[in-house]
Amino acid sequence: MNGEMNDFDEQELERRKKDQIAYREKKKTSNMFLFVGTICEVLIAFLLILGLFILSAFIVYRLLDGIDTDTQTVIFNILLVITFVGGLVGGFFIYRALGRFVIKKFKLQEKLRDDVLNQFKTTKEVKAEINKKNNE
Numbered sequence: 001m002n003g004e005m006n007d008f009d010e011q012e013l014e015r016r017k018k019d020q021i022a023y024r025e026k027k028k029t030s031n032m033f034l035f036v037g038t039i040c041e042v043l044i045a046f047l048l049i050l051g052l053f054i055l056s057a058f059i060v061y062r063l064l065d066g067i068d069t070d071t072q073t074v075i076f077n078i079l080l081v082i083t084f085v086g087g088l089v090g091g092f093f094i095y096r097a098l099g100r101f102v103i104k105k106f107k108l109q110e111k112l113r114d115d116v117l118n119q120f121k122t123t124k125e126v127k128a129e130i131n132k133k134n135n136e
């Protein structure tokens with residue numbers, strides 16, 4: 001009886017060890033994916049803000065040339081706020097779409113943790129998953 005328990009215990013320990021290694025690999029891959037993605041998101045948002053800033057400056061100083069400077073300053077300040085907020089929000093949307101593309105392109109579904117994958121799901125995919133859970 002002791003021999004059977006030791007075999008079972010060794011098999012169970014080996015299975016747990018493999019599960020732990022797989023979990024650590026997923027965690028490492030997920031953390032690296034999020035780190036690189038965050039750097040890309042910051043760069044995308046910065047470039048988007050810069051582009052919108054140049055567009056705002058062009059609008060104010062070229063298209064609104066005949067208006068007095070006080071009005072130009074007010075319009076430019078309003079456009080700066082819109083540019084900053086728009087660049088950040090636009091960067092988030094582009095980051096999410098780019099993340100979905102990279103996950104599908106490189107088939108990372110099995111290599112990333114579920115919580116990371118859930119961040120990049122579309123509303124349609126989330127609703128389908130909720131309906132699936134409700135039907136079970």
